[in-house]
Amino acid sequence: MKKITSRTIVCFLLALVLVAGTVLFTFKFFAEGNTWSAFSANRHLYTRDVLNTGRILDRDGNVLADYDESSQGWTYGASSSLHKATLHAVGDSSGMIGTGAMTRFADKLTGYNVITGAKPIFPGGRDLYLTLDADVCQTAYKALNGRKGTVGVYNYKTGQIICMVSAPTYDPADKPTIKDDDHRYEGVYINRLLSATFIPGSTFKLVTAAAALEQIDGIQERTFHCTGQVTIGDQVITCPTAHGDLTLGQALAASCNCTFGQLAAELGSEQMESYVKKVGLTGSLSVNGIQTAKSTFDFVSGGQGELAWSGIGQGKDLVNPCAMMVYSGAIAGGGTAAKPQIISHTAFTKGVRTSLYLKHSTKEFISPDTAATLADMMRNNVITNYGQSNFPGLSIGAKSGTAQSDHSDEDNAWFTGFLQDEKHPYAFVVLVEGGGSGSKVAGSVANAVLQAAVKAD
Numbered sequence: 001m002k003k004i005t006s007r008t009i010v011c012f013l014l015a016l017v018l019v020a021g022t023v024l025f026t027f028k029f030f031a032e033g034n035t036w037s038a039f040s041a042n043r044h045l046y047t048r049d050v051l052n053t054g055r056i057l058d059r060d061g062n063v064l065a066d067y068d069e070s071s072q073g074w075t076y077g078a079s080s081s082l083h084k085a086t087l088h089a090v091g092d093s094s095g096m097i098g099t100g101a102m103t104r105f106a107d108k109l110t111g112y113n114v115i116t117g118a119k120p121i122f123p124g125g126r127d128l129y130l131t132l133d134a135d136v137c138q139t140a141y142k143a144l145n146g147r148k149g150t151v152g153v154y155n156y157k158t159g160q161i162i163c164m165v166s167a168p169t170y171d172p173a174d175k176p177t178i179k180d181d182d183h184r185y186e187g188v189y190i191n192r193l194l195s196a197t198f199i200p201g202s203t204f205k206l207v208t209a210a211a212a213l214e215q216i217d218g219i220q221e222r223t224f225h226c227t228g229q230v231t232i233g234d235q236v237i238t239c240p241t242a243h244g245d246l247t248l249g250q251a252l253a254a255s256c257n258c259t260f261g262q263l264a265a266e267l268g269s270e271q272m273e274s275y276v277k278k279v280g281l282t283g284s285l286s287v288n289g290i291q292t293a294k295s296t297f298d299f300v301s302g303g304q305g306e307l308a309w310s311g312i313g314q315g316k317d318l319v320n321p322c323a324m325m326v327y328s329g330a331i332a333g334g335g336t337a338a339k340p341q342i343i344s345h346t347a348f349t350k351g352v353r354t355s356l357y358l359k360h361s362t363k364e365f366i367s368p369d370t371a372a373t374l375a376d377m378m379r380n381n382v383i384t385n386y387g388q389s390n391f392p393g394l395s396i397g398a399k400s401g402t403a404q405s406d407h408s409d410e411d412n413a414w415f416t417g418f419l420q421d422e423k424h425p426y427a428f429v430v431l432v433e434g435g436g437s438g439s440k441v442a443g444s445v446a447n448a449v450l451q452a453a454v455k456a457d
């Protein structure tokens, strides 16, 4: 009797394992079937390790890449500069670019679905429309002028990324030989907008300012006094000049290190930690499934002096450019912004749409009041400091940053912000590695790209 009971238990457990396995498989089939099907060992979809179907286009239908049956390879868009400008969005057939559509969205290019799998009812590949604008991307690539860095522009109301350029880059139609130690191609396969982090410099003062506005009573009535240097903990914080008496808004426009170092120390490490999380910097954004790099900070281990430097955007701060762009979008958008997307839609080659990508918003980063105050301050930065004449016709709010570089003697130049423009609600980020001055160098790249963005709409 005992034997029968124990055998029953064993049978029951085996049946349970079978059911659990089937449930797990079914779940994974629906969740990951697209990835399994698009795996590069699938001989139906790959010829000599190259995906053999589909087209990639920009939002206006300009072809960025197209599989050519006769040559059994991919052909690219109209010009070499377009190939270079869109490399990190389109990818190349060798699969070296981790964020490239050719690799990341292979399932969409094949027309995969859960019923018929990689052999769709209507075969022949699909047209994958990205949200990018080919002209704006080329303008950004040219404005970087051979320097390393990244330019991102997106519509903070719809989430559509119209510009995503990362440099160094290359032409996938005429790929150069890239040696590991060739400085010109350092990090060439990395999409600097989505997959990298950099010291943010003074652009980070936008986070410290938000925390101060929400957590320190009467902050806007307060006057700060800058003598050009202040000692906090074991660190001497310096400004390039004595800024004198300043309101918070004036301190942001002058980018006063003494004021923002003191504010970070006053807020404390816990508040600073809670705000980098709150404004979405430490999380990872999913751009149609491509996870962005998380920003990282250390407000604790270095004491008050290091905390002050962190509040200024130096120290151990490392920020992902895309996350900074989305935060700028949230400042313009009343505290929240649309999450960035790179896919517009997919379609049959005859133009009938096969998919729709809906807008998703971030959670509330900051209160609508804080967002409105910060937006006004960023507009004031341009008027009183960066110069409206450098941005003709654009109602732009911005913050510049100049940060030490790991790879260059010259500083990295940052510029992030938004257009206050109902018709063109764009947020942007520009990073020029080794560029020097944030507002002059990265600001002029931003102007060129935003002028092109407004013209393209």
Ligand SMILES: [Zn+2]
Pocket: 226, 227, 228, 239, 241, 242, 243, 244, 255, 256, 257, 258, 259
């Ligand atoms: Zn100062």
